[in-house]
Every structure is written in structure tokens, then in C-alpha cells.
Amino acid sequence: MKTNRLLTAFVLATLTISLFSCKKASVEAVTADTESETTFELSGDQAIADNLTEDANNVFMEAAADKNLLGNNFASQPVETANLLACATVSVSPASGFPKTIVIDFGSGSCTSPSGIVHKGKLNIVLSDSVRKPGSKAVMTFVNYYVNNFKKEGTVTWTNTSIPSTRSWQRKVENGKITAPNGMYWVHSGLREIVQIAGANTPNTLLDDIFLVTGNHTVTNAAGKTRDCFITEALQKKTSCDNISAGKLKVQGGSHYAIIDFGNGDCDRIASISIDGQAPRTILLR
Secondary structure (H helix, E strand, C coil), X not given: CHHHHHHHHHHHHHHHHHHHHHHHHHHHHXXXXXXXXXXXXXXXXXXXXXXXHHHHHHHHHHHHHHCCCCCCCCCCCCCECCCCCCCCEEEEECCCCCCXXXXXXXXXXXXXXXXXXXXXXXXXXXXXCCCCCCCCEEEEEEEEEEECCEEEEEEEEXXXXXXXXXXXXXXXXXXXXXXXXXXXXXXEEEEEEEEEEECCCCCCECCCCEEEEEXXXXXXXXXXXXXXXXXXXXXXXXXXXXXXXXXXXXXECCCCEEEEEEEXXXXXXXXXXXXXXXXXXXXXXC
């Protein structure tokens, strides 16, 4: 009888350990899947944030061109642009001297660009000197500003870091917040280094300008989950494209990572995200 009791106790203990181990493994698998999905979602969020910042850059450059604040263009000739400001009001003060305050007002309704991007709200920019002058700085903030119903907030600071052979900027995003049309939001911050690789020799058109973007960011969702983002292949932004068209960005999770692939240079809304080298999933950029 004693032997039977010992055997029964042993079997029960073994089953308990086995069930606990299975349950633990199951919980760990669910946790890993949840963390992986969070990384996927935050990767998509960062891709949208990057594209909204690039859009703000395009709007800023057009306004500077419209008000003859670029610098080394030929003032007597108009600058060819994508006409993003067709239904916006742009004001500059003071009339002479720097710093200048630029207010770009798309109104409270909807202002649709020729390519179909819908803007509303205001961008305020304080510009220390001509945009293309080395050392100049532009600080941008947003007032009820929306792009395709995504609300953009925070501060973006451009510093011209150009040298005689290269036109370049450093761009810093602080307290960046994006609120999606469904009410979900995320915040992002970081530094980008931008180098112009095409269009510098044609200062009176923006449409042939191409930029390469490198640098790091962090992105955090409403639940406080944060991921670090590193550009592993320079992102390519053409002024003629609404979105980033090429390059790769790595989003690091706790025990896994995602790769955002922005494509092969085509002007489209398509990118893909792959988790730990698995089959990529397609996303649409805003």
C-alpha cells in the first residue's frame, strides 16, 4: 500500500510539473506573439510618422519657394513645385530681415493637393535665415494640423549643415505625436540626417530634388510600449513622390526585430514589414 501511495504521488507530481511546463510554454508563446505584433504595429506607426514629417518638409519648402526664402534660387524666376499650397494661405512676417515667421494655413475644411493628399490646419515656422544658407535653422510647430485625417503634433527643427560640396540638413523631432483617424495615437522622437543627392544644380525647381535620410528614432504607443528604430539602408525621398520610396528601417523589439522595406524607388503608397526574417506583410503609407 505504501508503495502504491508513493507511486501515485510520483505520478501526480509528474503530471503537475508537466502541466505547469506546458502552461508556462503556452504563456511564453502568447507573450512572444503579442510582443511581435506590437513591434509590427509600431513599425507601421513609425513608417506613417516618417512620411508625415516628409510631407511637412515638402509643404515648408514650397512655402519658402513661394515667398522667395530658399536662398540661392533666381528670384526673378518662379520656382516649379508640386503645387501643394494651391488652396492654402501663406503669410510671412516681418516683411524684411530675419528671423521670419511663416504661417501656412490650409483652413479648417479640406485642401486637396493635385496628387490627392488632404491637408487642413496650420503650420507655424520660425526661420532664422534663408533655407539653403549653411547654419540656418527652421523650427516648425502645428496647430490642429491634419494630413489625410492623421493629426500631427510636436516640434520639428531643421538645421542646415551644408558644406560647399554638399547640401544637407539635420532634422530633429521632439514630442512628435500622431493620432490616427480611429483615435489611436503614438509618439515619436529622434534625429535624422538628410543629404540632397539630386536637384541641387536646378535651384528653380523642387520637382527633381532627391534626398537620402539616415538616423535613429524611438516610437511609443498609447500603452507605453517603446521600440528603437534604426535606418539600415538610407531612406530615399523624392520631392516628386508623396511617400518615401526606397530604403530600410530596423525596429528592435526585446527578443525580435522588424524590417520596414519602403520599396525600390517607385512612387507609391506600398511598403512591407517582416518580423525576424519571416514572410513580409504589406502595409499602406497613410
